[in-house]
Amino acid sequence: MFRDVSFGQYYPGSSFVHKMDPRIKLVLTLLFMVGIFFVQSFAVFAFVTVFLLAIIFIARLPLRSVLKSIKGIIVLLVLTSLLNIFFTKGVEGEEPLWAWRKIEIYVTGLKQAAKIFLRLVYLVMGSSVLTLTTTPVDLTHAVESLLKPLRVRKFPVHEFALIMSLTLSFIPSLIDETDRIIRAQKARGADFDTGGLIKRAKAFVPILIPLLVGGFRRAEELANAMNSRCYEGATKRTCMRVMKLTWRDFVGGFVVVAFFTGVFLLYGMANKWGNIIWLYY
Amino acid sequence: MEIIRLDNVSYYYKAYNDDGTVGSAVGVEGVTLSIEEGSFVALVGHNGCGKSTLAKLMNGLLIPKSGTVTVNGLNTADRDNIFEIRKNVGMVFQNPDNQMVASIVEEDVAFGPENLGVPQPEIVERVYEALEQVGMAEYAKSSPHRLSGGQKQRIAIAGALAIRPRVLVLDESTAMLDPLGRREVLDVAHKLNVGGMTVVLITHFMEEVLDCDSVVVMDNGHVVRVGTPGEIFEDSSLLGNVGLKAPRTIALAQKLADAGFDVPRDQRDAGKLGGDVCQSLKK
Structure with missing residues (x-):
């Protein structure tokens, strides 16, 4: 009955991403998750898509295994999309795309729903890249070290x-x-x-x-x-595992940080000069 | 030189009577025992005779209610000694799954030295030395739950060895294993003993007792007899009284010898016993 439950979904491999320090990967994943919320336009979403696909490719993960993680949040996805489609009011003067009695659907709502949908999907995909390339044990060590x-x-x-x-x-x-x-x-x-x-x-x-x-x-x-085995809590305890930063962590860290610096900058620009249309829609 | 000494040791468990009042149940009572450094001692008895209690008294997991237990001259009742004592007495329990603290073999073995605050390079050294000693070095990076029972128990032994103890107590460590796994664990125990390790083997499989230096027979919380395996197996009334039986081959050899065949009374090898019988018939 429970045979096929595998905890953690580690996908063994020895790619660049697999070999990165789990602490760095954890921090970068958190950055990614925060960064996603600063993506406002479909154009920038396209950049993020390419970026995410590139990471998945470098990690040599089958796309299917990353997409599988979305299964878990399907209900959430459908629910939030529907809520956004039906309850987002259009901007002033916008004609509803479709209306029936009190239910009105605006283009703005559709866009809003699509963005939320993408955000949630990328959020889950991004974090599953972490869990697919890092063993649960490594993650535990990373959490301990970071805390x-x-x-x-x-x-x-x-x-x-x-x-x-x-x-x-x-x-x-x-x-x-x-x-x-x-x-x-x-x-x-x-x-x-x-x-x-x-x-x-x-x-x-x-x-x-x-x-x-x-x-x-x-x-x-x-x-x-x-x-x-002489356990007495954390006092004077040492640890066998040493986590060392390598060139991979600097390169990987630099690329991700640079990318999201770009995203944050675009976010700032879009808010300042809302008329740059491709940043806003 | 004696490494563990028990002097008139008693331990009682808290027990609830049928009417809800708290009483006590005998764990062990009035046990006096001395274990020599470098020896291979077996503790036998049927279930509930107090052998596991005795084991837990040997490294301070339990503190005697009366009497004293000393390990290498240190009294287990003194809390200040407890880590020094546990450094000297490694212990392996019955269920291998319940002793694993990590989900990777080498990290599990490293748990002891990590607790002692051993510097990192030496931990690695100790872990691989311990895994080498139990013949599991090639599984260092595996996950324990994929291994067989015997292999898991060898990992547990490696976990105890990484602390570099002088005594290894195997508390029914073979009870849950299949015959092959039991063989693996016993082979490791004997190999360690040859290397100078004191081994205390707690078991109810009488076949495992054959190669020991001495056997301690327990019943109902008391030590009823201490002797060599040969002496113990000869005393069939003693074994009968405590609910144990000599291994089948030995029992058969004894009966054949009693019936007038010229066979050694402690022949444990069934094949050789057959040969002995043939020789005896030819005469």
Whole structure:
């Protein structure tokens, strides 16, 4: 039942993007996500499209795997697009494109919807380039390393990262266990596939309870194992993994930063000189 | 030289009675035991006899309610000693899945040295040395959940070895494995023992006891007998009392010897036993 759930969607490879430092990739992805919101015209969207496709090409990712990530937000996409189409009022003096009773559709609304649609799609595609080229473990290390400054403020950075990495490493065995419990309950005649919503929800109780109990047992054993290996929190702890910046990080970082500096500049220009038509529409 | 010493040690678990009042259940009671450095000791007994409790007392996971446990001269009851003790006594548990802290083999093995604050280059050195010792170096970058049970348990042993302990306690580490995995783990344990490591093997598979220097038989929280495997297997009434059985081949060899065949009483190899019987018949 849960066999095909793969956590994290790492796509193994050794491309330029794969080899970049996860910290840099994380920061650049955040920059990308912020940058997308400063794209206002379709012309600039075209630039972003080319840029994103170029990154995907350099990362040697099959386009399909990147597009697959959109599946998860389809409902959101349809909903926001429809809302924008139907509820955006046209600019002054604009004739509705189509009207029926109180429902009016304006060209402005269609444009608005298309832009929101593109923004969301690029947002998800951009972040999936990160998760496709970076292992969950690397991401955890990147988060720990980037949050380190917060340690001064007593934020438990190490504990936070450890919880993340333990969660990641226990997911496969919890999935296995769930699978096993489901089969065991089925063998005793449990029925998960028929009946109404409430009946089905109830059928999951005999799965959740053993899973929870098992989880506590595992936690206890893990605590013993960690104690036996001299764990005592973050004090004096060292780390085997060293993250080093290479020329790739400087080149990649420079290109992305330069691109979005351009985007920000265009945004500023469009606001200042709204009459430069291609920047605004 | 003795490395671990237990003096009249007792430990009780909190237990809830049927009427909801809190009582206690015996973990171990009045145990006195000494483990020599470099020896290979087996702790046997059926389920609930206190062998795992005894293991957890050996590295301060549990602190005795009465009596003392000393490791290399340090008392486990003293909290200041606890890390020094755990550096000396590595422990591997039953379920390999529940001991993995990272989703990459080498990072899991590195967990111990990282905790000790070992400098980075030395961590790498220790990790690969430990993986080499258990024969898993080629899997350093793999993800543990794709490995077999025996392999995972060898990784867990490597995790303990990376701390460079003097004693390795295997707390039912073979119980969840298939025969092949059990063989792998035992081979590693014996190889380490030859290299000078003290090994405490906790098990209820009597076949695993054969190659040990000494066997500690436990029942109901008490140590009922300490002896060599040969001595223990000869005493069938003792084994019967604590709910254990000698390995089948040895039991057969003993019966054949009793019946007048000229076979060694501790013959463990079924093939050789067959040969012995033939020889004996020819005479």
